[in-house]
Amino acid sequence: MKVELFDKKIDDISADFEAILIVNKDLDHKFIKDKDKFDVLNYKGDGILVLPESKRIYVGIKEIEYDKLRLAMSKIYHALKNYNIKSVKIATYKNSNCTKKTYQAMTEGFILSSYEFDKYKSEKTKYNLNEIYISTDEYSDKTIKFEKANLGVKQGDIIARATNFAKKGVNEIPEIYTPKKMAEEAEILASRYERIECKIHGKNFLQKENMNAFLAVNRASVHEPYLIHLKYTPKKESKKRVIFVGKGLTYDSGGLSLKPSDYMLTMKCDKSGAMAVMGIIKGAAELELPFEIHSIIGATENMIGGNAYKPDDILITRSGVSVEVRNTDAEGRLVLADVLSYAQDFKPDLLIDMATLTGACVVGLGEFTIGLLGNNEELKKEYKDQIKDSGELMTILEFNDYLRELVKSKIADISNTSASRYGGTTTAGIFLDHFIKNEYKDKWMHLDIAGPAYLEKSWGYNNYGATGAGVRANLYYLLGLSKECGCE
Ligand code: BES
Ligand code: ZN
Ligand code: ZN
Secondary structure, eight states, X not given: OXXXXXXXXXXGSOOSEEEEEEETTOTTOTTOOOHHHHHHHTOOSSXXXXXXXXXEEEEEESSOOHHHHXXXXXXXXXXXXXXXXXXXXXXXXXXXXXXXXXXXXXXXXXXXXXXXXXXXXXXXXXXXXXXXXXXXTTOOTTTSOHHHHHHHHHHHHHHXXXXXXXXXXXXXXXXXXXXXXXXXXXXXXXHHOTTEEEEEEOHHHHHHTTOHHHHHHHTTOSSOOEEEEEEEOOSSOOSOEEEEEEEEEEEXXXXXXXXXXXXXXTGGGGGXXXXXXXXXXXXXXXXXXXXXXXXXXXXXXXXXXXXXXXXXXXXXXXXXXXXXXXXXXXXXXXXXXXXXXXXXXXXXSEEEEEEOOOHHHHHHHOTTEEEEEOSOHHHHHHHHHHHGGGTXXXXXXXXXXXXXXXXXXXSSSEESSOSSSSOXXXXXXXXXXXXXXXXXXXXXXXXXXXTTTEESSOBTTBOSEEOOTTHHHHHHHHHHHHHHTTOO
């Protein structure tokens, strides 16, 4: 899928089809050329109308807003993808406060929608539609410069492809996508980008580093665990060191606290945090962001067997904190405990971990929303505000001392489960907080992406399966930061 911007009137661009947005049922806009047909078709300007004979599609949109635009582009794509057409053109509007992000969002809408996981289908559907032409039409030099709009298209393309890259890894089956495969994928990524380097650490390293919680989770798996460390160094002097940590459970059976079958299904998605941090570093390199960025992943399976770690075990983590294991299905926080400890050795200015950590997050926030946790209320608010235009949804959750009580253990420093069945996302966050050193308490945020990371029912511009949750939000955040420090 290729999106191209033209500094031309829409009528001067040739394409197989034209898409026209109807903003807030305004049927009198000059782009609307089939108004005479609307009456008999009972089309009032909301929803979709395809007119094959005039080769035009109309899509109603309440207002020109970034995420509504993504959604509208997605509707256009899905309505036309089965047609035997190659290209569609669409214009941007005067009344829309057009910005660079308008073009960015439109581009993302098309590219995100066009991703489908069909690797294992013997018969793959081949869509001819793969070229989108965006016209600046009503937008001339006076409103937004072509270069700026074109930058939006370019960045939207990078961000959406980084997201699709993450989806691809998450969708791959657990038999194929083992920790080793994830490590290989990281190495391939590093080999493709001059400014990304990759270090892979195996079991010996984890032993040497006393990552006993990470190792315990891995023990019953036939696949070796890997700590994957990607680093992007910007061309210009770096303004900040941002470290992302990803939960890379290539499969989560629950371990001896085995998941019921219904809940185990889809647990190939437990590597979504890992794939997201890989997608982010890929995107960051292509966007040439002015920050030193690390993506550090704990990759393993959580399986059963005679040598499995057990409820009742006590693990001494890398940082020395002892953890009572009360449920082997709360494994993500164990892996993250050791990986977060390792990540802080690299002195982050900002430390963000991403994980499909708790079912409670899906129950509490629904399937569409990421949980945003951490000690620094200001930072969380700022972050949430910055990522708004990405279209990803986030809810801030707060720690409190009553919830802190719940992860205490009678026989170790902490327990890997809460004493209460309620507030599971926050208590998981509080567990992680035990592994954040004082100097980084205010620099750390935890994103629980369990809800939106994987879909069994598509929504918006996210098709069935992985969504690449967290990639867009963080790339938007980093782009925003680069603007803030004047180093765009
Ligand atoms: N990987 C799961 C969480 C999850 C649930 C991810 C649904 C995606 C969708 C995690 O390892 C887990 O099993 N958590 C337990 C924790 C509990 C045992 C304290 C949970 O949420 O049930
Ligand atoms: Zn689990
Ligand atoms: Zn898990």
